[in-house]
Amino acid sequence: MKFATKAIHAGVHPDPATGAIMTPIYQTSTYVQRSPGDHKGFEYSRTHNPTRTQLQDALAALDNGRHGICFASGMAAIDCVIKLLQPGDEVISTNDLYGGSYRLFTKVYEPLGIKFHFVPMHDMAAVRAKVTERTRLIWVETPTNPLLNIIDIEAAAAVAKECGALLAVDNTFSTPYLQTPLELGADIVTYSLTKYMGGHSDVVMGALVLNDDKLAERLSFYQNACGGTPGPQDCFLVLRGLKTLHLRMQRHCENGRAVAEYLRQHPKVEKVYWPGFENHPNHAVAARQMRDFGGMISFVLKGDKKEEAIAVLEKFQLFSLAESLGGVESLSGHPATMTHASIPAEERRKAGLSDSLIRLSVGIEDAEDLIEDLAQAIG
Numbered sequence: 001m002k003f004a005t006k007a008i009h010a011g012v013h014p015d016p017a018t019g020a021i022m023t024p025i026y027q028t029s030t031y032v033q034r035s036p037g038d039h040k041g042f043e044y045s046r047t048h049n050p051t052r053t054q055l056q057d058a059l060a061a062l063d064n065g066r067h068g069i070c071f072a073s074g075m076a077a078i079d080c081v082i083k084l085l086q087p088g089d090e091v092i093s094t095n096d097l098y099g100g101s102y103r104l105f106t107k108v109y110e111p112l113g114i115k116f117h118f119v120p121m122h123d124m125a126a127v128r129a130k131v132t133e134r135t136r137l138i139w140v141e142t143p144t145n146p147l148l149n150i151i152d153i154e155a156a157a158a159v160a161k162e163c164g165a166l167l168a169v170d171n172t173f174s175t176p177y178l179q180t181p182l183e184l185g186a187d188i189v190t191y192s193l194t195k196y197m198g199g200h201s202d203v204v205m206g207a208l209v210l211n212d213d214k215l216a217e218r219l220s221f222y223q224n225a226c227g228g229t230p231g232p233q234d235c236f237l238v239l240r241g242l243k244t245l246h247l248r249m250q251r252h253c254e255n256g257r258a259v260a261e262y263l264r265q266h267p268k269v270e271k272v273y274w275p276g277f278e279n280h281p282n283h284a285v286a287a288r289q290m291r292d293f294g295g296m297i298s299f300v301l302k303g304d305k306k307e308e309a310i311a312v313l314e315k316f317q318l319f320s321l322a323e324s325l326g327g328v329e330s331l332s333g334h335p336a337t338m339t340h341a342s343i344p345a346e347e348r349r350k351a352g353l354s355d356s357l358i359r360l361s362v363g364i365e366d367a368e369d370l371i372e373d374l375a376q377a378i379g
């Protein structure tokens with residue numbers, strides 16, 4: 001099956017009781033048993049819920065993976081992966097990482113004895129330099145947030161294989177429409193379903209997708225044992241969102257290109273970060289591993305003044321100033337004070353994240369209207 005057909009059909013089937021074509025919201029905590037232990041595969045909704053099962057199967061299919069495991073947030077999904085580690089284990093991660101992941105790694109797991117190395121991962125030599133005999137996990141996010149660096153997933157998979165570590169890829173920015181990391185050698189794909197996958201800014205959820213049966217069993221054990229599972233209503237909303245993922249992503253990419261090209265020629269704009277430009281330092285890798293370049297764009301104004309960036313953000317009419325990304329509506333953000341405030345200023349600057357950087361999540365409105373909004377706000 002091709003992608004669009006899978007987005008609409010994979011994993012879901014008409015309700016056996018009624019024939020309902022849309023997956024019902026099984027709003028129940030428990031299931032009646034005929035006799036102790038004699039049940040229909042469902043005992044308690046933290047462990048299994050039919051709405052969640054269909055979503056998990058749909059997610060696995062979209063990534064061409066065997067197992068999908070859902071969580072109450074993207075962070076709960078990431079947390080579940082880190083639970084695979086022991087004190088003394090080491091992780092190599094990118095240095096312009098989602099702020100919440102950085103906070104989880106450094107504030108929750110570093111004090112428990114897990115060591116994290118943050119390196120500019122678009123340079124694989126920097127990754128290799130941090131490999132030790134305790135390296136257990138390589139953590140990739142690509143494109144990175146908010147600098148839109150591209151990390152070569154196949155190259156990272158080769159390093160992981162050499163040192164016997166797992167490779168996890170946070171695919172939130174790309175979605176399986178743009179890239180399928182399992183097919184490039186990743187062991188685990190992680191999602192904040194809150195973003196493009198749900199796509200309508202109405203739900204917070206996360207997921208893991210993977211192939212290995214043993215690893216999936218362990219992660220599913222943590223899903224149930226630790227209990228960060230989503231409710232059926234939220235699963236329904238993501239299932240509904242997935243049905244238009246391909247259409248939304250296509251438009252996000254088209255509008256992203258139009259906005260990036262407009263910004264690039266604007267006399268007041270110093271620099272535009274977007275992997276679709278041929279002079280983007282990792283464009284060749286992006287063109288190889290991604291189907292298109294996505295709707296996330298960052299830019300810096302000439303003069304690099306924080307106050308001027310904030311003035312632009314205040315003037316936007318369509319690009320609402322808000323955390324998050326990947327919804328149908330366009331959003332703008334100021335990473336230094338919003339999404340990336342939990343990363344120390346010194347770490348931010350080392351990663352090349354200027355205090356005047358503006359991040360855009362380009363929505364699926366009419367591109368002309370978005371460009372008009374940029375024109376009036378930048379002046």
Ligand SMILES: *Cc1c(COP(=O)(O)O)cnc(C)c1O
Pocket residue numbers: 073074075076098100101141145170172173191192193194195204205206
């Ligand atoms: C939002 C986000 C997360 C965290 O997901 P939540 O659903 O907010 O918990 C993780 N990684 C990336 C890249 C994100 O954008």
